[in-house]
Structure formats: C-alpha cells, structure tokens
Amino acid sequence: MLDRAIDVFWRYGYEGTTITELSATMGLSAPSIYSAFGNKRGLFDAVLDRYTERQSERGAWILSAPTAKEVAERMLYRAADELAKPDQPAGCLLIQAGLSASPENAHVPKELALRRRAAELALRDRFRQAKVAHDLPADADPTVLASYVIAVIGGLSVQAAGGASRRELRKIVEQAMSCWHLQAGALAKASFDGTHTSIEPPAAKPSNGRGRRREFDTDRALRDALRVFWLKGYEGASLSDLTDATGITRPSLYAAFGNKDALFVQVLDLYEREELAYVRDALQAPTAREVIKRYLMGVLKAQTTVDGPRGCLGVMTSMQCSDEARSVREIVKQRHALGHAALIERFALAKASGELLPSVEPEGLARLLEAIGQGLVLQASEGATEPELRALVTTALSALPLTLHALHRDRE
DSSP states (O other): OHHHHHHHHHHHHHHHOOHHHHHHHHTOOHHHHHHHHSSHHHHHHHHHHHHHHHHHHHHHHHHTSSSHHHHHHHHHHHHHHHHTOTTSOSSOHHHHTTSSOOGGGTHHHHHHHHHHHHHHHHHHHHHHHHHHTTSSOTTOOHHHHHHHHHHHHHHHHHHHHTTOOHHHHHHHHHHHHHTHHHHTSGGGSSOBTTBOOOOOOOOOOOOOOOSOOSSOOHHHHHHHHHHHHHHHHHHHOOHHHHHHHHTOOHHHHHHHHOSHHHHHHHHHHHHHHHTTHHHHHHHTOSSHHHHHHHHHHHHHHHHTOTTSOSSOHHHHHHHHOOGGGHHHHHHHHHHHHHHHHHHHHHHHHHHHTTOBOTTOOHHHHHHHHHHHHHHHHHHHHTTOOHHHHHHHHHHHHHHGGGGBHHHHHHHO
C-alpha cells in the first residue's frame, strides 16, 4: 500500500499530490487514509520512512565494501541503475517530491534535504575510517570527497528525470571513477593550481520592487515573470501569480506575450541570456581544462548570487512537469540537448588535438561535468553555504583535469 503511495508522491511531488489521487492509487477511501495516517503529511512521512528504510538496506551493503574506492563505485553504479529503472519513476523521490513547495509546505524540501544529508554523513564517516586505515591518503578530505560523490548522484538523478538512459548514466559514473585516485589525493584539498579563484560580487540587477507603473515595460515584466517561474516552477506558477508579479492585467499579459506557454519560452530566452551566460563563456575557453573551470565557477557564481533564487529553472522544469505540460518540458530538454551537444563537440576537438587522453570519451566527460553542476545546484537549493559549495567545486576542478595529457605527464 505504501509502495503505491510512494509512486504517486514520486511522480507528482508533495505539492501536486491530492488525496483523491492517493485514494485511487492505494485503493483506500479518503476517510480510511485520514484514519490510518491523520492527514496527507502523515501519509507522506510514512512514505518517506518506507523509502528511507529500503535505501538504508542498500546503503549498508554499499558501506561494507572493503575499500573507499569500492564504496564510491558501489554507490555511484547502484545509483545509475536505480535512478533509471523502467518499473518506477525516473530520478529520486527525495529530490522529486520537494521540487516545488508553497510557503505553507516549505518544511517538505527541508525534510527531504535532511534525509539526503544522512546518506552524505554516513559516507563521510566511512571515508574517515578509510583514511585512518590508510586506504585514503593522509591529505585527503573525507568531507569534501563525500560531498563530491553525493553531488554526482544528484546530477545523475536530474539527468535520469530528464530522460537519460541507464547506459548514459553509467558513462557518467565511469568518467567519475576514472578520476578517483586524484579525487582522493592531495588535490582534494581546497586549492586549484595553487590559487584561490574569487567570486566577484554579482552585478546589481534591476529592482524587483512592486508598485503601479506609468507605462508597460516588457523587459521588466519578463524579469518579474522569470522570478515567479524560478521560485514556483512552470506548473506551480498560476496566472494570478504572474499578473500579481508583473503588475499588469491578464488581457495585457496575453496581448504582450501570448499564452502561458509562450510567456515561459520568452522567460527561458531571458534566463539563458543572462543566467547561463557562463556556459557560452566556457565553450569559448582555449583549453578543455579552462572549459571545465569556467563552467563550474560559473555555476558557483550563479548559485551564490544574493538577489536571485537558488536552483535552476531548467532543472526544475525538466524534472517537475506532468504529462499535461509535456510540451514545455520538451522545449527545456531540447535546449539542454543543444548545450550538451556543444560540450561534446568542444571536448571532441580537444581529444582530436591530443589535449585529452585517448581513454576519455567526450560524451562521458560532458555528462559528468553537467552532473556535477546539477548536483551543485541541488545542494545550493537545499541551503548549502558558499564555503561548502566552493569546496565541492574545488574538488571537481582538482579531479576532472586528470583527463588531460598535461596533468598525466606531471604525474609520471
């Protein structure tokens, strides 16, 4: 019975799940559900306990691996296989269920984050044991290594929810594990090329102050609509939310932008121009190593901007939309596919020029880079601090260059 409820919360999230849907799926009347669990939140807590119990059983097997490397392998490969199973919703319940939450349900994503955090803490303790047993180098940082592995899993979940296959997820894991001995070594400390990369304070953006306008400002309205979609997701943003935020009437909104779908597409254009400019900058970098650095530092800067929501509009939309909003989800997926193809092409050029090791697959490297970025976004949306996010980026920057010939020669 609880397994059926898990499926509903997984597909629609806590916010989007109704007692009517739960009743139909579980084969229980609404009064029976209330009698057994008290309310929707009580049922959700029981669902989380059941799901966490199943995960804990697998977690014990993962942590029992004889070496730290095998622990990481078990955790990542198991995640790649589980997240794309055909008999269950793609992705992870502990992420999907809390993607969109109204103020009255703000406790839901916090509760989910705490449960995910428990897995990271267990992994950190296991890596500490490995360090004491000299299975990890003396200068390895168990906390940062655990955060890195969990971030990759977060990225795997995002990509699985976006339609990535088991084979594609396993390619990410293969690339991540090829970097393991460097991740666990001296470069897993908080440094990169001996320097500290600073994050410049974000440029001030136009004020989101509300009030009556003297004239209709299309750019301002798009920025206001962007914030609504970013905070609530496509389906969570009602027309009332949008008209309240933009300060214009519903007829004016339709006249200026068309329907809600058309408005979202224009908002997405704005988001890509301004919030994802770092991707274009990364693709223009002269070396693959610099591509990686600019990409991840761009994600970090975007997630530490003081006046914008955390998280990613594209990630939220691709993971959250129901079948009714399939067209919007497909638009987001198509745009992501274009960026993904550009990364693959850039790494393919680097490999052809001899910059990457022959064993490196451009597609796998591109997917791993995206997965780390997506994992970073998830941790930021959960409230990770800037120092914590920076440490994660530093570890990734230290690990991914292992794929480059220059670093390979340095290690010989």
